[in-house]
Amino acid sequence: MYLTEYHHHTNHSFDSKANMEDVCKQAIIKGIDEICFTEHFSVNPNVPTYGHMDFDRYFTQIKSCQEKFKGELTIKAGIELCEPHLLMDKYHLELYKLELDFILGSVHNINEEKLRKFMNEREKHEAYRKYFEEVYSLVSSADIDVLAHLDLMKRYAIETKGNYSFTDFQDILQKILEKAVERGIGIEINTSGLSNEHVGEAFPTMEILNLYKKLGGEILTIGSDSHRADTVGNHLEDALHMAKQAGFTHVYTFDNRKPQSVKVD
Numbered sequence: 001m002y003l004t005e006y007h008h009h010t011n012h013s014f015d016s017k018a019n020m021e022d023v024c025k026q027a028i029i030k031g032i033d034e035i036c037f038t039e040h041f042s043v044n045p046n047v048p049t050y051g052h053m054d055f056d057r058y059f060t061q062i063k064s065c066q067e068k069f070k071g072e073l074t075i076k077a078g079i080e081l082c083e084p085h086l087l088m089d090k091y092h093l094e095l096y097k098l099e100l101d102f103i104l105g106s107v108h109n110i111n112e113e114k115l116r117k118f119m120n121e122r123e124k125h126e127a128y129r130k131y132f133e134e135v136y137s138l139v140s141s142a143d144i145d146v147l148a149h150l151d152l153m154k155r156y157a158i159e160t161k162g163n164y165s166f167t168d169f170q171d172i173l174q175k176i177l178e179k180a181v182e183r184g185i186g187i188e189i190n191t192s193g194l195s196n197e198h199v200g201e202a203f204p205t206m207e208i209l210n211l212y213k214k215l216g217g218e219i220l221t222i223g224s225d226s227h228r229a230d231t232v233g234n235h236l237e238d239a240l241h242m243a244k245q246a247g248f249t250h251v252y253t254f255d256n257r258k259p260q261s262v263k264v265d
Contacts, residue, residue, distance in 0.1 A: 001265045005035045005233050007223020012039040014052040016227040020061045023229045024069050030233045036076035036102050043090040046112045049082045078102035084142040102254040105144030107134045116156040124161040132172040139179045146186040146221050149203035159198050166207040177212045186219025191235035209246040219252050
């Protein structure tokens with residue numbers, strides 16, 4: 001089994017203190033074959049992810065780790081863009097010269113408010129609906145490879161407002177997935193919800209994975225969304241089981257933003 005970890009943060013992200021080399025060492029211990037670092041990045045000065053990323057420092061460490069762990073671990077350079085459908089010209093100017101292998105796109109803020117704050121000011125159905133509508137806007141126009149943690153809103157809402165019902169939002173979820181398939185954008189199985197005792201399920205659910213497969217979706221990546229070295233690769237085998245359950249025979253890695261299939265054993 002070729003084990004891939006395609007969503008991990010280090011101290012290049014504002015919310016992590018993990019050292020890249022330590023993460024790589026732990027990945028090797030855990031039998032991970034390929035890792036892609038996906039640091040948070042935003043060009044919007046009004047959101048928390050702005051101003052932390054130093055790309056020179058990041059690529060220097062990527063290359064250092066690639067040399068140090070050659071033959072033991074394949075290491076790719078990625079990024080997680082916050083609201084990449086907004087300020088698209090600025091994102092292009094920042095990123096077009098960079099040798100990135102992989103770009104995740106995510107919604108962490110709506111109207112420049114963190115999801116938790118945005119959610120608190122609205123009733124449950126409206127909060128989830130507005131979130132999914134923002135995700136649809138993202139997948140309709142952003143220059144990304146994979147849509148990160150598609151139903152992320154439940155991470156913040158589940159304790160106080162509860163989880164959402166798939167059937168209540170199947171219309172907008174289908175629109176999101178149809179647009180992703182149309183534009184050649186993948187989705188990920190993000191296992192961080194399985195590590196969260198309050199959430200207890202992956203992002204997204206099996207129902208969404210099944211629908212993505214039914215609509216012709218093929219590009220699927222797997223990542224823990226870990227922010228620490230010791231939790232690298234958490235629940236990746238659970239994610240592979242989910243992928244197989246939904247009928248996927250391959251997951252994907254990326255090289256120079258080109259998807260490459262990996263057979264699921």
